[in-house]
Amino acid sequence: MAVVCIEFMNLCYIKKCYLSISSSILSSKMMDELVSTAFAILIVIASIFCYSWIFKKPSKETALLPPGPRGLPILGYLPFLRTNLHRQFTELAHHYGPIYRLWLGKKLCLVINSPSLIKEVVRDQDTILANHDAPVAGLISTYGGMDVLWSPYGPYWRDMRKLFVRELLSNNNLEASYNMRKDEVRKAIRNVYTKIGTSIEIGELAFVTEFNVVMNLLWGGTIDGHKRAEFRKVASKVVDLIGKPNISDFFPVLARFDIQGIAKEMKNCLAHIDGILDNVINEHMKTDSSGGEEDNRKNDFLQILLELKEKNTSINLIQIKAILVDIAIGGTDTTATTVEWVMTEILRNPDVIKTVQQELTNVVGINKSVEEFHVAKLKYLDAVVKETFRLHPPLPLLVPRISSESCTVGRYTIPKGSRVFLNTWSVQMDPQIWENPSEFRPKRFLNGDGGKLWDYLGNSLEYLPFGSGRRICPGLHLAEKMVMYVLASLLHSFDWTIPEGQNLDVSETFGIVMRKTEPLFAIPSPRLSNLSLYA
CATH class of the missing domain: 1.10.630.10 (Cytochrome P450)
Structure with a gap:
């Protein structure tokens, strides 16, 4: 709901700006009709987007991903990261388990917190996971x-x-x-x-x-x-x-x-x-x-x-x-x-x-x-x-x-x-x-x-x-x-x-x-x- 409210406020602001800029070009009646139509379309798009984000069913591939915090659209979990990341990641492991996922922007991240799963990374899957993710x-x-x-x-x-x-x-x-x-x-x-x-x-x-x-x-x-x-x-x-x-x-x-x-x-x-x-x-x-x-x-x-x-x-x-x-x-x-x-x-x-x-x-x-x-x-x-x-x-x-x-x-x-x-x-x-x-x-x-x-x-x-x-x-x-x-x-x-x-x-x-x-x-x-x- 917070995301929907933010989108609605943004759309209201867009409507206000658009009215102030265009009032000298179009008649008031025409302007109201155009803006109202555009505003309604944007509301529908935003609602569909938010509904799909919150209620969409996971795909087959997503269902195989480990659990984890959902975060926000586009930004993912980035706004919630704290200073000492290793401690925060450990706290999340207590909630989601020894392996979990989180989105940081467009990057899907997996965090591994147990020796048995670390073994799979550094031994069993070492060639596949041998590259460092270079910033x-x-x-x-x-x-x-x-x-x-x-x-x-x-x-x-x-x-x-x-x-x-x-x-x-x-x-x-x-x-x-x-x-x-x-x-x-x-x-x-x-x-x-x-x-x-x-x-x-x-x-x-x-x-x-x-x-x-x-x-x-x-x-x-x-x-x-x-x-x-x-x-x-x-x-x-x-x-x-x-x-x-x-x-x-x-x-x-x-x-x-x-x-x-x-x-x-x-x-x-x-x-x-x-x-x-x-x-x-x-x-x-x-x-x-x-x-x-x-x-x-x-x-x-x-x-x-x-x-x-x-x-x-x-x-x-x-x-x-x-x-x-x-x-x-x-x-x-x-x-x-x-x-x-x-x-x-x-x-x-x-x-x-x-x-x-x-x-x-x-x-x-x-x-x-x-x-x-x-x-x-x-x-x-x-x-x-x-x-x-x-x-x-x-x-x-x-x-x-x-x-x-x-x-x-x-x-x-x-x-x-x-x-x-x-x-x-x-x-x-x-x-x-x-x-x-x-x-x-x-x-x-x-x-x-x-x-x-x-x-x-x-x-x-x-x-x-x-x-x-x-x-x-x-x-x-x-x-x-x-x-x-x-x-x-x-x-x-x-x-x-x-x-x-x-x-x-x-x-x-x-x-x-x-x-x-x-x-x-x-x-x-x-x-x-x-x-x-x-x-």
Whole structure:
């Protein structure tokens, strides 16, 4: 009835406007007759439309769709979406079941909230649902989806992912780059030591460390502080824009108008990133032509990509830059966010930080620095990190997928072109799977909960912080190494306290990456008696 009333009010307004404009052209009597006829026709059309919307019988295909909220004509459920989508989707699952549908504009979306149904997506139907549903902002940021994240499943994606994993993140390459990671972490420790007694932004500290590591892996060097600060601002903006609801994604016919200006903003961000990448690529190409520093750069990823380009393979500069954007942004923002969440939970739980530091003392020694080989022995810290990933997954809905053809999940049809959300946050907070799921309890990961051994590889479908199947995060091994190494070094080298008056909360801001609403600040004090370890 509300829709009918709105339509009637709109029609009345149209009638009034039409009368005021045309009264000088037609006689009053003729005008009244014409408008009354048109008005009656519009009323009939609107009534038929509303009646068919409310009372029409579902078609055979619609009957196979899962249940879900109906929403409004044209807009669907868009007007009812709230800020923290993962929580709202979980509430809807309690009402409609583990799989339900909703229309967001012209896009049919299916939301899946149970491990058994997630298995059907990432295992049984993985080839059909292997494509990511790329938003307009995502395509722009990667030169039309020429990267690993947004490119469609197929030969190009397989070649790029294989190149990415083999040449950048293989076990041999990660072992070969250990000294570089060690230098960057030690540099971070020295930097913190110069700020003893002052408040430090943990997310910024983690970002700078991870950024320097990733840049060295990509092109054998980093960029100066001013450009790095600019890059972080732009990288955060890119992540925010990709996660921001965009009317162009829900109504593709409106994409050309860029009503919210998201495409324009993303193009501006890409211009900044493009300038940095062009400078780095040009420097590499000049160095190669002059023959200088070749030995120092022979192992960096950009050098490998440029050599492949020179061998007349199908890779070009645009594709190279798209892959670099993928790694430079995806490999820094999420890791920094995770370190910040872990430090927040540790500082909120004094018993946890006490246990972590005691383990570090036992494994590393109070007068030694953390080395990466120590990390495998830090079982409790590993459990703390896993519990943080459970409570605060970086991508609570993972990256939405799209069906390349119609398929069946559960007993319901997933039509071709539907967007599929995997609500892993809902699964990781399910009280039927996890005891007291809202509590921070790292011990649940020490010996397995219910006899399970949890990992990041997507083998246990109740725990998927990095996804599962073909589209599992390709950078998870580097992310795991860096999160553990950075945290172990910070917690072993320093004691940490919260600035007076700071509210240590866990409020979150939803996006494609779930960040803390308020950044974490903490004050360090030296923990090691051998001060030369800070030099």
